[in-house]
């Protein structure tokens with residue numbers, strides 16, 4: 001009988017740019033103030049890309065860390081999903097640029113689902129693994145949102161930041177990993193959060209640039225209403241789908257958009273506020289990187305341990321949403337932060353094996369063939 005396949009998270013990593021933009025910095029750029037931003041959003045600062053950071057370089061830095069924790073190399077990857085709406089180029093997509101930089105030899109694709117990106121990626125990776133198509137998939141959430149912001153528009157520029165976080169999903173027979181998921185889209189509300197110009201329908205021209213319509217535009221209250229309704233409703237559905245109750249969830253990892261949305265979600269779920277993880281005070285809303293970045297930090301802070309059940313929920317442009325229940329397996333969660341983890345040892349062993357094989361193929365074999373040719 002064929003064994004049931006599950007998609008387990010075995011590796012995680014993050015990259016945040018060095019540059020920090022505080023609420024006080026923003027108050028010098030646009031008519032706003034720290035008190036308003038903290039009260040209405042919970043955000044105190046965000047990280048912004050520096051000259052050395054590209055969408056690809058950030059994704060690759062996070063991915064290398066995640067692969068080290070998983071104890072794999074790029075050669076082990078069967079597929080790469082890069083969830084982002086801020087790729088380096090319009091074409092090719094971020095899948096290809098990240099695949100090339102990692103030196104992987106597998107299919108790779110960019111997934112554009114706004115802030116719901118990583119939730120979509122996790123669901124798709126899990127399905128590809130459970131179906132038997134692939135065994136090891138890298139799912140990255142990465143954004144340079146700052147590139148698309150109008151820093152004269154206080155209704156958007158205070159909210160977002162840049163970051164990358166990566167996760168490795170691998171097949172396991174242990175009943176764990178992604179236990180349930182839900183993906184949704186309400187495209188009728190697309191204009192509540194969009195970049196109207198720059199696509200093929202409404203290309204950029206000088207007057208578009210002069211009017212600043214190539215930046216992100218948002219109806220904050222409309223998105224707020226949508227999010228407040230969606231967070232608890234979709235969490236309840238995925239938790240029930242996994243055969244669990246909200247009390248069975250060890251930690252909720254919501255999209256880090258606004259502390260008020262998260263607190264409303266906790267109230268509607270009748271769960272204590274501190275079961276809803278928050279790091280938006282440090283990073284703001286990092287779009288597709290938000291949920292995986294929060295998960296990586298929750299693991300690194302020891303808020304999550306092996307066997308824990310996590311419920312994630314994300315929402316954003318589309319308007320779209322995604323939620324999932326994920327059970328962490330018997331991996332090396334507690335040990336994995338250390339460079340000397342089992343994962344790192346496995347990684348070093350694999351790298352050594354690959355180097356030995358490369359040397360044999362490229363140096364020893366040609367020399368041996370030359371000598372054997374001479375002897376004849």
Ligand code: UT7
Pocket residue numbers: 031032033036037040041115154155158218220221223224227257258285287315316317
């Ligand atoms: O991934 C999804 C991304 N998007 C979201 O999650 C956005 C969801 N929406 C929100 O988080 C909130 O709607 C915002 C934080 C964007 C806005 O908060 P709000 O409580 O809905 O504020 P508001 O738009 O109703 O504005 C209230 C007041 C207005 O002034 P008046 O008309 O009452 O005098 C605004 O002009 O606050 C003013 N305001 C600001 N004041 C200082 C708006 N933005 C700012 C600002 N600084 N940055």
